Amino acid sequence: MKNVKCGRCVKCGREYEAVPNLTNCECGGILDIIYDYDYIKTTLTKEKLAARDDRSMWRYRELLPVEETTPNTPLRVGWSPLYEADRLAKELGIAKLWVKDDGQNPTASLKDRASAMAVAKAQEAGAKVIACSSTGNAASSLAGNAAAAGLKTYIFVPSRAPKGKVAQLMTFGATVVSVQGSYEDTFELSKQAIDKWGWYNRNAAINPYLSEGKKTVGLEIMEQLNWEVPDYIAISVGDGCTIAGLWKGLKDLYAIGFIDKLPRLISAQAEGCCPLNRAIANNEDWYPMEENTLADSIAVGVPRNADKALMAIRESNGIVVNVSDEEIMAAQKLLGRTCGVFGEPAGVTGTAGIKKLCEQGKLPKDAKIVSVVTGNGLKDVANAIKACGEPISIPSDMDLLLKAFAEKGICIEEAE
Ligand SMILES: *Cc1c(COP(=O)(O)O)cnc(C)c1O
Numbered sequence: 277m278k279n280v281k282c283g284r285c286v287k288c289g290r291e292y293e294a295v296p297n298l299t300n301c302e303c304g305g306i307l308d309i310i311y312d313y314d315y316i317k318t319t320l321t322k323e324k325l326a327a328r329d330d331r332s333m334w335r336y337r338e339l340l341p342v343e344e345t346t347p348n349t350p351l352r353v354g355w356s357p358l359y360e361a362d363r364l365a366k367e368l369g370i371a372k373l374w375v376k377d378d379g380q381n382p383t384a385s386l387k388d389r390a391s392a393m394a395v396a397k398a399q400e401a402g403a404k405v406i407a408c409s410s411t412g413n414a415a416s417s418l419a420g421n422a423a424a425a426g427l428k429t430y431i432f433v434p435s436r437a438p439k440g441k442v443a444q445l446m447t448f449g450a451t452v453v454s455v456q457g458s459y460e461d462t463f464e465l466s467k468q469a470i471d472k473w474g475w476y477n478r479n480a481a482i483n484p485y486l487s488e489g490k491k492t493v494g495l496e497i498m499e500q501l502n503w504e505v506p507d508y509i510a511i512s513v514g515d516g517c518t519i520a521g522l523w524k525g526l527k528d529l530y531a532i533g534f535i536d537k538l539p540r541l542i543s544a545q546a547e548g549c550c551p552l553n554r555a556i557a558n559n560e561d562w563y564p565m566e567e568n569t570l571a572d573s574i575a576v577g578v579p580r581n582a583d584k585a586l587m588a589i590r591e592s593n594g595i596v597v598n599v600s601d602e603e604i605m606a607a608q609k610l611l612g613r614t615c616g617v618f619g620e621p622a623g624v625t626g627t628a629g630i631k632k633l634c635e636q637g638k639l640p641k642d643a644k645i646v647s648v649v650t651g652n653g654l655k656d657v658a659n660a661i662k663a664c665g666e667p668i669s670i671p672s673d674m675d676l677l678l679k680a681f682a683e684k685g686i687c688i689e690e691a692e
């Protein structure tokens with residue numbers, strides 16, 4: 277890889293050759309992939325990008341840690357739409373808001389970006405089997421992307437994982453272990469199994485290439501905004517890989533001169549599980565917290581990528597905001613009603629955070645904000661119905677329809 281220099285430990289600075297099965301530093305620290313930006317500048321220009329047909333995360337190959345000969349993974353991952361959310365912006369009293377709907381990835385979450393990268397690197401390593409533990413989306417995205425590439429998967433998920441995600445896993449032909457315990461317990465068991473059988477490891481914050489896949493969400497946002505940097509980008513945070521990846525992508529673009537400043541990050545967590553935001557707010561180290569939220573994808577009491585995530589939030593002069601489950605459900609409904617975008621609870625937590633910060637007057641009135649919706653609501657319909665309610669249920673009878681409308685106080689618009 278001519279564009280990559282090495283993997284460097286974020287804790288002790290030790291450097292490693294960027295081999296495909298790179299994991300943590302000897303000291304336990306997480307590695308960051310270091311690029312040769314001078315070289316990349318000679319190979320990539322905005323014009324070259326604009327002329328490119330590839331509508332997937334692989335359009336940014338010059339900025340990705342893969343060999344030139346490594347094939348693009350088969351599923352179309354990335355290049356999700358960035359919508360102008362004018363109606364929602366107006367309701368919130370924001371000057372400009374965009375919604376990046378990453379629930380439109382092939383397995384319906386942002387995790388596809390990391391999993392596609394894991395599959396590419398596993399193929400470089402000559403591996404036939406990949407394993408991971410996950411709150412659900414990393415698992416289903418790995419199972420799907422691996423199935424498309426002809427690789428086998430062993431997946432560990434906590435038993436609370438929503439049915440939609442488990443259905444995906446079973447459909448993609450993974451061997452699935454539903455662990456009766458927390459995400460932490462699940463992670464532990466997967467670690468022991470991976471050590472025993474030597475599978476390619478897609479565990480968050482162990483494999484340093486994953487956040488390089490995730491960073492493509494930041495690259496896309498900027499290209500879709502024609503390189504005009506917004507004031508804030510809001511995103512939900514669990515393990516911290518996503519926000520760290522987003523930040524990495526933005527910094528890459530800054531390093532190669534594609535953007536001339538950096539946005540501030542808004543880190544949104546659930547009130548019932550916010551160890552990283554608590555660390556920022558109290559300016560202290562993080563320590564474990566209960567996993568007490570319906571937003572299962574960010575119910576992470578022991579964040580695996582705390583170092584990179586905290587660094588990203590601090591470096592960006594970021595804002596932290598914690599939202600209750602009620603606020604998450606309200607955001608789910610609001611986003612659906614005003615934008616036609618259906619997010620899972622963790623998917624809309626960033627939007628819930630923006631709404632809360634607006635209500636608290638903590639964002640300037642002229643702010644330009646991007647809200648990343650990280651996962652699709654169809655993964656967890658039970659919570660969507662809980663948030664948005666049941667439909668009118670009646671037999672096929674016009675009188676009963678009139679009665680139901682009257683009872684519900686529904687005001688009926690007639691066509692002109
Ligand atoms: C994984 C996930 C997140 C958070 O990503 P982390 O890397 O764990 O911080 C947010 N939303 C959804 C839908 C996810 O699946």
Ligand SMILES: [Zn+2]
Nearest residue numbers: 285288301303
């Ligand atoms: Zn180290």
